[in-house]
Amino acid sequence: AYNSDISGILKETTVLTPDNEVRVMKNSELEYAYRNSFLKRNKKYIVLDATFELQKGNVEEMKELVEERKQKRISTQPLDLPNAGSVFRNPEDDYAWRLIDICGLKGYKIGGAEVSKKHANFIINNGNATGKDIHDLILFVKDTVKKETGVELKIEQENNFEKIYLTSE
Numbered sequence: 001a002y003n004s005d006i007s008g009i010l011k012e013t014t015v016l017t018p019d020n021e022v023r024v025m026k027n028s029e030l031e032y033a034y035r036n037s038f039l040k041r042n043k044k045y046i047v048l049d050a051t052f053e054l055q056k057g058n059v060e061e062m063k064e065l066v067e068e069r070k071q072k073r074i075s076t077q078p079l080d081l082p083n084a085g086s087v088f089r090n091p092e093d094d095y096a097w098r099l100i101d102i103c104g105l106k107g108y109k110i111g112g113a114e115v116s117k118k119h120a121n122f123i124i125n126n127g128n129a130t131g132k133d134i135h136d137l138i139l140f141v142k143d144t145v146k147k148e149t150g151v152e153l154k155i156e157q158e159n160n161f162e163k164i165y166l167t168s169e
Contacts, residue, residue: 003097007030007032009053010027010048011026011053012024012025012026013030013048013050014050015045015047015049017044017045023047025038046163052105060155076117076118077116077119077122078106078118078155081124081125082124082125082127083116083123084123084134085122086121087121087155087156088100088141088142088153088155088156089154089155094151097119098120098122099145100121100145101146103144103149105120105141105145106120106124108121108141110133110137111128111129111130111132111133112125112126112128112129113133113136114126114131115137115141123137137151141153142155
């Protein structure tokens with residue numbers, strides 16, 4: 001968030017390789033990129049330890065920054081309602097929320113699932129949404145954005161999204 005991530009402070013990590021070898025990997029070996037890394041592509045590596053290099057700073061300034069960011073999130077995201085955070089990754093040089101918004105999908109509902117009126121990249125549960133409601137709404141939004149803008153949105157949650165929701169009724 002806010003143009004920073006863990007790669008900026010991770011110095012090295014100790015991993016267990018698929019060959020059961022313990023290996024220390026430097027930050028540069030982890031090949032960080034937007035939503036990607038060596039470890040993400042090589043899921044059989046197990047992280048055992050991580051060393052971070054933090055910078056000293058003014059405690060009051062840090063507290064102020066944290067509070068500022070907290071207030072920004074409260075004012076722009078539907079944190080007062082059940083949701084699973086951002087649904088889609090931002091496409092290169094654009095924002096998923098903007099594409100969803102220009103398609104007129106804020107407030108669109110399927111069952112108890114709704115595209116948040118506060119932030120279009122959040123799907124909220126109005127209290128009675130089923131997994132199928134959420135699944136169907138995500139796919140509807142994805143399809144609508146593709147049809148109307150030509151942009152293929154990618155779902156943030158990666159763990160067999162189709163399988164999980166289509167077989168969990």
